[in-house]
Amino acid sequence: MLKAENIKKTYNAGKKIALQDFSLEVPTASIYGLLGPNGAGKTSFIRIINQITQADEGKVWIDGKELNPEHIRNIGYMPEERGLYKNMTVGDQLLYFGELKGMSRAEALSQAKFWFEQLNIDQWWKKKLSELSKGMAQKIQFVVTVLHRPKLLILDEPFSGFDPVNANLIKDQIIRLKNEGTTIILSTHRMESVEEMCDFVALINNSKKVLDGKVFDVREQFKQNVFSVVLADTNSENLEELTRKYQIENMTTNNGLFHFELKNSENQNILLQDLLKTGTIRTFNEKIPSMNEVFINAVKE
C-alpha cells in the first residue's frame, strides 16, 4: 500500500541528518509497527508521508501513485502531541476537521454519530474540549483521526494517556479497522502492543533502518534457543545428568517444582525425552524474545 524508497531528510542545511537511505514497504490491510528510540527519525518519516515536510531525496508511493496532495484526504494522522481547540465544542470540531479532509457536512455528521456509538461517548457532542478529562479528549482525538474513513492510518503513540480499559477499547477499534481493509502504521514504544497487534515491524535507529519484516520472523531471527521448563516429581539422579548434558540456568525450586532454563540447539524431541526421564513435565516453552528484547539488542549494535 505504501512504499518508500531511499528517503533522505536533513535539517539545518544538511547539518542534522534525520533519515538516510530509508526504504519501507507496508502491505495493504496490515498493522505495521514503526519502532525506534527517540530522535531516530520516525517522526520525520511520518511527516513526510503526511506531506507536512518534503524529503530531500527519495520517493514515496501510495497504491502505486507518487505522493501528491490528493492523498491527504485518504490519510488519517494522530500526532504524538495531542491537541484540539479547547474552546470549541466536540461536535463542531469533528465537523470542522472532517470537512478539512474533504468530507461533506452530512458525511461528517453521520460518521461522527457512528463513532460516538462505538466508543460510547454520545453525551459529549455539545461539550467543550476544556470540560473533558484527558482520557476523554484522547478518545475524541482518535475519532478526529478516523472520521473521514482514511485508507491509511498513521498513529503516533496512540495509547499514551489511556488507562488500560480505554487502551483496550482503542486497540479493538484499530484491529476492527484493519479487518475492514485499513492500513495502519503504528509508531510506539510499547512493545507489548507491537506483539499483540502488529503484523509487520520496522526498527529505525540513528536515521537508518536496522531491521524489518513480519513480527514473527523478526522474533524468530533473534531467538537464542532457550527453553523454559518446569518439572515435578524429579528424579535427582537424572536431574544431575541433565545438568551435565545441557547448559542449565536460573534453577529455582518451589513447592517441589523445579524451574529452570536451558539452551538447546539440537533436536527438540531428544531434549523432551531427556526431560521425560527426569520428571513430570509441567511446562515446556521455547523462549522467543519479546519485541522489547529485540529492540534493546538491535539498538545496542
Added chain:
Amino acid sequence: MKNIYLITKREFLTQVKKKSFIILTILAPLLMVGFGVLIGFMFKANEAEYHFDVVDKSGLFAGQLKSTKEITYTFVPANTENALVKNLKDLKGTDGLLIIPELKAMDFDALESGTKLLTNKKVGMDTKTFVSADLSNILKKEKIKQLGIKEDRIVNLDKNFKLISQNVTESDSPESDFAFGIKTALSLGLMYVVFMFIIIYGVRVMRSVLEEKNNRVVEIIISSVKPFELMMGKILGVTLVALTQFTVWIAMTVTAAIFLNTGFSAMQKNIPAGEEHILKNLDIQQVATEVSHILLDMNYVGIIGVFVFFFLFGYIFYSSMYAAIGSAVDNETETQQFTLFAVVPLMLGLYGSFTIMNNPDGPMAFWLSIIPFTSPVAMIARIPFGVPLWQILLSIFLLIASTLLMVFIASKIYRVGILMYGNKATLKEIWKWIRS
C-alpha cells in the same frame, strides 16, 4: 480554496461568538455615550439657582439686566441697602446682594470698581462670570450710546475677515475654513481608526496562531491543509471580524447622532448670555446640514474606495507580519521583541500624518503615502484633501506588490515556525527559514 473558506469561517465564528466580542462591539459605544450623558447630567445636577437682590444707584441696569433660569435679579430700592446688608446672612430667599454705585461724571471704571456682589453662600465661578458678563454687556451698550455711535456700527468693527480661498489648479469650488476643518477632522478620524484597527486585529491574528501552536492542534491541521492556506484563512477570518465590528459601530454612530441632536439643544441653554454669537455658528441642525453638504461635495465615493482599499491591504500586510511573529515564538511575552517591526512603522505613519494637515501636498506627505509601510495610514489621512490620481495609483501598486511579498515571506516563516517548539527564534534563525 475550499480549505481557506473553511478556516476563515471557523476563525470568524469563533471570534464573533466570544462574549468579549459582543460586549466590545455593542456595549463599548453605548458605554461611551452613556458616560458622556452621565457627565452632562452631573453638570446639570450641580446647577444651582441664585436669587440676587440688586441695588442699582446708577439707574443704568434697571430695565436691562435680564433674569435667566439660573440667576434671578430682583431690583430693590436703594434705601433698603443698609438693612439688606445687615440681614443678608440670615435671609432665606436671597442668595446675594448686587450693589451698583452711582455713575459720576461718566466714570465707568469707577462704577465697575465700586460694584460689589455680597453673597451669603458660596457662588461658583461660572455664576460670577455670568453676572460679570451681563453687567459688562450692558455697560458696553451704555458706553457706545455715550460715544454717540449706533450699536450695530460697533458690532461691525468686530467682524471677522472671512477669507475665501480657491486653488486655481484644482477644479474644486472655493472652500471655506469650515470645510477645511471638516476635512481635517475626517482625515484625523479615519487615520486613527485605521491605525487602531490594524494593531488590535493584527494582534488577534498573532494570538490565534499562538493558541493553535500551544494546544498542538496545528499539527493535525497541517496534515490536512497547507500552511499557507491556514495562514490566509486566519487572516481573512479576522479581517471579517474587524469589518463586522466596524460596520456595527458605524450603524450605531449614525443612530446615536440622531439622538444626540436633541441632547445638544439642551447644551445650548448653558452657554453664557453674552456669548450668544458663538451659538449662531453652533446651531447643530445647521452644522449637520453644512457638514453633510461638504462631505457630499467631496469625492466621497473615491474617498470611501481609497479608504476601503488601503485599510484592507494595509491590514493584510500587517496581519501577515503578525502571523509570522506568532509562529516564530512559543508564547506572548516572546512576541514583544518582534512586534516593534509592526508598531514602529505604523506610528511613524500616524505621527507623520499630522504634518499632512499643514501641508497636504508636501514632500513628507508624498513619501509617507507612497511607502508601503506607512501608506495605509498616511494615504487615508491625505485623501480628504484630494490627491492626484497618479500618486494614488502608484501607492496602490506599491502596496499590492509589497503585500504579496510580505504574505510570501510570512508564509515561509509561518510554515517552519508553527511546528517548531522550544526554539528561541532569533532574527538569524528566521532569516534561514526565509531562505530555505
